[in-house]
Structures are given as C-alpha cells and as structure tokens.
Amino acid sequence: MKHSLILCTICLGLAACGAPMERLGLAGPNADKTAALPDGGDADQASYDPVTSAPRPPAAARTVEALDTTTPEQRAAAVAPAAAGARVLGTTVVSLGSATEPGLWIKTPLVETEMQGRVKNPATGKSSTVMLIPIEGPATAGSRMSLAALRLIGASLTDLTSVEISTLR
Secondary structure, eight states, X not given: OHHHHHHHHHHHHHHTOHHHHHHTTOSOTTGGGOOBOTTSOBHHHHHXXXXXXOOOOXXXXXXXXXXXXXXXXXXXXXXXXXXXXXXXXXXXXXEEOOTTSOSSEEEETTOSSOEEEEEEOTTTOOEEEEEEEEOSSOTTSOEXXXXXXXXXXXOOSSSOEEEEEEEOO
C-alpha cells in the first residue's frame, strides 16, 4: 500500500511537469503548441522564422545528420551575408544546447528579448543568422547553441567555442 501511494505521488508530480513527460514520450502531439500569446496569437507563430526554424527530429534520430533537420535552403539563407547595420552585442562562450531542439538558435544572457541576430566564429570566419533567445544569468555567463548553428559556423560539437553575437536590427 505504501509503495502504491509513493508511485501515485511521483506520477502526479511528473504529470505537472511538461518537460519530463515529453522526454518520456507521454506528452500529447500538440503539447508544445498550447502556449498562446495575450493577443490571441500562437506563440509558435510569433517566433517562427523560415530561416531559423525547423521541424523536430524524429524520436529515433541518433546521428548529427538525422538531428539537424534544417533544409539546404535554410542553411544557404542563414549563411548569406547580413545587411549592414548589425550591432555587436558581445562575445560569449557556447556549448551544444539540446540536440533534439530544432532550428538555428542561441540561448544567451546577452539579450533580453527574443530576436533575430547573427553569430560569428572568429576562428573560422563563418557566420550564421540565428534566433537569439534570452536566458537568465550575467552577461559573462556562457550560452547554448543549436546543433545546426554550430555546424554552420564550423564549431566543434564537443568543445567550448567563443563566438561574437550581433543583432540584425
């Protein structure tokens, strides 16, 4: 009886947490599409950008190629030279973020709101358009970058890489 009560408590606790349920494959097919904006719009539509967004990789994906779901067209658009007027925000050290989170993005404390920007790898000279996503922490804290974006700028997936971040606005 005691074990049943403990098991039920754990299950109810996990039911309140979306991320663990999704990792266990128990979240519904539209679980990540339920967030709505105050104006009635869909959160996915507000941050969707055809260059930086991509579909989720299949659950069975295990290789870098299978996890990177960006299209050749998206990759070409992302590495195209940016228009003049970009404002450099600073330099940060990046590591690989969640490899199953699709798209071209960087989660960094250098921004306060989500916006489109660019990252440049000074070691290779390569740069890419990405979605800049704010995270908590001091500006000197590290950042996490998508697998697809790391590949485009020629950065190692296992090492820490210093990158320059700029806005496109």
